Amino acid sequence: MTTQSANQLTAAGAAPEERYEGVGHSLKVVRERRGLALTDVSSRLRIRRPYLEAIEEGRFSELPGAVYISGFLRQYAEFLGLDPEQVLKTYQAEASDAPHRPVLNFPMPRPEERTPRLWLVMGALVLAGIVYTLWYRHQEALRFGHELIQAVPAHLADLIPASQPIAPATLPQPAPAAPLTAPAVAPSPEPPVAAVPQASVAPPPAAATDAPSLPAASAVVAPSPAPAAPPAESSEQPQTETASATDAAPAPEAEATASTETAAVSDPPATEAAASATDPASSAPASYGVSESEARIRVEATAPSWIQVRGPNNEQIFTRLLNTGERYLVPNREGLTLLTGNAGGVRIVVDGQALPALGASGEVKRGIVLDPERLKTAMTEQQG
Amino acid sequence: MFSRLMGFMSADMAIDLGTANTLVYVKGRGIVLNEPSVVAITNNRGKKQVLAVGDEAKQMLGRTPGNIEAIRPLRDGVIADFEVAEEMIKHFIRKVHNRRSFASPQVIICVPSGSTAVERRAIMDSAESAGARRVFLIEEPMAAAIGAGLPVTEPTGSMVVDIGGGTTEVAVLSLGGIVYSRSVRVGGDKMDEAIIAYIRRNHNLLVGEASAERIKKQIGSAAPPEDGNGLSMEIKGRDLMNGVPKELVINQRQIAESLAEPVGAIVEAVKVALEHTAPELAADIVDKGIVLTGGGALLGNLDLVLRHATGLPVSIADEPLSCVALGTGRALEEMKTLKHVLYNPPY
Numbered sequence: 001m002t003t004q005s006a007n008q009l010t011a012a013g014a015a016p017e018e019r020y021e022g023v024g025h026s027l028k029v030v031r032e033r034r035g036l037a038l039t040d041v042s043s044r045l046r047i048r049r050p051y052l053e054a055i056e057e058g059r060f061s062e063l064p065g066a067v068y069i070s071g072f073l074r075q076y077a078e079f080l081g082l083d084p085e086q087v088l089k090t091y092q093a094e095a096s097d098a099p100h101r102p103v104l105n106f107p108m109p110r111p112e113e114r115t116p117r118l119w120l121v122m123g124a125l126v127l128a129g130i131v132y133t134l135w136y137r138h139q140e141a142l143r144f145g146h147e148l149i150q151a152v153p154a155h156l157a158d159l160i161p162a163s164q165p166i167a168p169a170t171l172p173q174p175a176p177a178a179p180l181t182a183p184a185v186a187p188s189p190e191p192p193v194a195a196v197p198q199a200s201v202a203p204p205p206a207a208a209t210d211a212p213s214l215p216a217a218s219a220v221v222a223p224s225p226a227p228a229a230p231p232a233e234s235s236e237q238p239q240t241e242t243a244s245a246t247d248a249a250p251a252p253e254a255e256a257t258a259s260t261e262t263a264a265v266s267d268p269p270a271t272e273a274a275a276s277a278t279d280p281a282s283s284a285p286a287s288y289g290v291s292e293s294e295a296r297i298r299v300e301a302t303a304p305s306w307i308q309v310r311g312p313n314n315e316q317i318f319t320r321l322l323n324t325g326e327r328y329l330v331p332n333r334e335g336l337t338l339l340t341g342n343a344g345g346v347r348i349v350v351d352g353q354a355l356p357a358l359g360a361s362g363e364v365k366r367g368i369v370l371d372p373e374r375l376k377t378a379m380t381e382q383q384g
Numbered sequence: 385m386f387s388r389l390m391g392f393m394s395a396d397m398a399i400d401l402g403t404a405n406t407l408v409y410v411k412g413r414g415i416v417l418n419e420p421s422v423v424a425i426t427n428n429r430g431k432k433q434v435l436a437v438g439d440e441a442k443q444m445l446g447r448t449p450g451n452i453e454a455i456r457p458l459r460d461g462v463i464a465d466f467e468v469a470e471e472m473i474k475h476f477i478r479k480v481h482n483r484r485s486f487a488s489p490q491v492i493i494c495v496p497s498g499s500t501a502v503e504r505r506a507i508m509d510s511a512e513s514a515g516a517r518r519v520f521l522i523e524e525p526m527a528a529a530i531g532a533g534l535p536v537t538e539p540t541g542s543m544v545v546d547i548g549g550g551t552t553e554v555a556v557l558s559l560g561g562i563v564y565s566r567s568v569r570v571g572g573d574k575m576d577e578a579i580i581a582y583i584r585r586n587h588n589l590l591v592g593e594a595s596a597e598r599i600k601k602q603i604g605s606a607a608p609p610e611d612g613n614g615l616s617m618e619i620k621g622r623d624l625m626n627g628v629p630k631e632l633v634i635n636q637r638q639i640a641e642s643l644a645e646p647v648g649a650i651v652e653a654v655k656v657a658l659e660h661t662a663p664e665l666a667a668d669i670v671d672k673g674i675v676l677t678g679g680g681a682l683l684g685n686l687d688l689v690l691r692h693a694t695g696l697p698v699s700i701a702d703e704p705l706s707c708v709a710l711g712t713g714r715a716l717e718e719m720k721t722l723k724h725v726l727y728n729p730p731y
Binding site: 047065066070071074104105106 | 701
């Protein structure tokens with residue numbers, strides 16, 4: 001009997017079909033042949049009925065664990081009078097892929113995980129701080145550049161709108177204040193520059209059309225210089241007249257010197273006449289940098305040209321695009337160098353003497369030392 | 385780093401230091417040694433020397449001349465003879481450990497859950513002086529449960545009964561720890577003693593321990609056969625009445641009768657453990673039942689007796705004799721994840 005059922009076991013295990021024909025099924029066959037009910041087995045072996053059913057139907061995963069599968073199988077086989085080892089062997093062949101050893105995952109206390117996580121957070125914070133500092137410094141550097149450019153408009157804020165159509169609207173407010181101080185307190189850039197845009201914006205051909213509006217603007221802007229300026233503008237007469245007009249204006253002595261300078265400078269070719277024509281106008285108001293009395297060197301633009309003046313430590317002192325006729329009065333300091341993007345459009349004037357053109361139009365020149373004596377010697381050498 | 389290097393060079397081992405048998409599991413190689421825990425010592429003009437250890441010594445047990453002493457250094461699961469136990473551990477470590485490796489091995493030894501701190505300390509000291517670099521201890525029921533393949537880390541109760549040579553450990557485990565454990569000093573040795581006492585009392589025949597063990601292994605049964613007297617075997621010993629060697633036939637029913645007392649003690653221990661089990665764990669155990677490990681699990685009909693006494697399904701683990709060694713070995717292999725079950729007093 002036992003051997004017969006063992007043979008049957010192996011046969012059943014070797015031929016798996018759609019219906020479960022494995023070791024459990026053969027146990028069931030043997031049990032039914034013995035005329036035993038499942039409840040009998042359950043009450044004798046104390047194995048719960050669902051587990052026995054699971055064994056008979058081959059649902060071994062429903063049993064609590066590998067050790068219990070083999071334990072229950074052994075008991076069941078023994079109870080039925082089969083050879084337990086034979087049954088177990090059949091089962092193992094059948095379920096060779098079944099996990100024999102359970103994976104042991106011990107419950108781990110949480111705090112152990114938290115420590116590295118804290119370090120991670122700290123590290124991330126430090127890293128974020130470093131990145132932010134670097135970024136901030138970079139931004140600072142950028143902003144520094146911005147401020148350099150904007151420093152001039154801030155200084156002369158009221159002047160920029162003058163060159164633009166919207167100017168009249170914005171101007172009136174600062175303007176009244178300026179004239180009050182301008183003649184007496186500060187013969188400085190303010191009043192002269194106030195007129196710059198007018199002059200520069202008013203080239204000869206356009207002058208006629210510009211004239212009506214500009215006087216109005218200038219009238220609002222600067223009551224004191226205005227009486228002189230509008231006639232000059234509106235008449236749009238040759239340079240000498242403009243010069244005289246500006247001279248006639250109640251401008252401070254700085255302007256007077258400026259105009260004399262332009263007069264002296266303006267004898268060269270006729271082509272420069274237009275430029276020089278604007279010069280007086282600009283000399284009256286349109287200049288940057290220090291006051292005229294302080295500056296020995298002027299950088300004048302005969303054509304729109306970008307210039308940059310650097311100090312001894314390579315720091316930027318002045319950077320701007322000079323429009324035709326605008327000028328920059330170089331502070332009396334040592335070690336200043338000039339960089340220009342349009343050598344042909346820039347003229348250097350030292351103590352009222354104009355140097356020859358620095359180079360061709362559109363040529364970039366850099367490292368021109370703004371030292372009056374050296375420039376003079378260079379000039380005399382060239383002349384000689 | 386250094387310890388990892390040392391671990392690479394030395395063959396770490398797990399030792400199931402049992403009362404009856406000592407099994408040694410070497411990392412990466414499995415169980416490499418399974419020998420009786422017996423040491424034969426010769427007394428050479430007052431100087432004690434180890435004559436034999438293991439199988440060889442076991443054959444000498446009870447058959448020694450005056451100058452040789454065959455000793456079982458462990459009694460009731462703990463070290464009884466410190467020096468001899470140390471010699472035995474040293475011998476087994478040397479036998480297993482590769483001579484060419486410089487480093488001394490890390491050793492995990494299992495101890496009965498009921499052993500005292502002094503007994504644990506004695507085992508650790510023995511292993512250390514036997515050449516272990518570091519000694520960890522693991523409690524026997526945990527090792528047995530891991531070795532049997534019980535899902536000890538799951539949040540479900542599992543009951544394991546490990547019947548060793550000296551002690552029987554009953555434990556309920558869940559979530560990687562021992563919820564309840566009970567260690568009774570009843571095991572294979574007590575069964576042998578019971579057989580000896582029964583035969584002497586009823587048949588006036590004195591048999592040796594080795595014979596008693598053989599009887600137990602061959603026809604031992606926890607419960608008398610349902611009908612008849614069951615198997616029988618010839619036993620030889622010395623007649624107490626007239627002092628001559630004698631041979632007689634003993635049957636399974638008689639042995640079952642003789643074993644009633646130690647088996648009753650085991651059943652009692654299991655019942656007490658069940659009484660102390662929390663209801664949720666008890667519910668889990670009703671489903672899955674009890675798993676028997678250890679050599680005592682091989683005693684015929686013991687599962688039947690326990691099933692009747694407790695009303696629970698009782699399964700015998702595969703390879704019950706090596707469950708503890710396999711579990712200790714697994715703790716060695718997976719020392720990182722199983723470090724929680726190791727016991728190592730800091731010093």
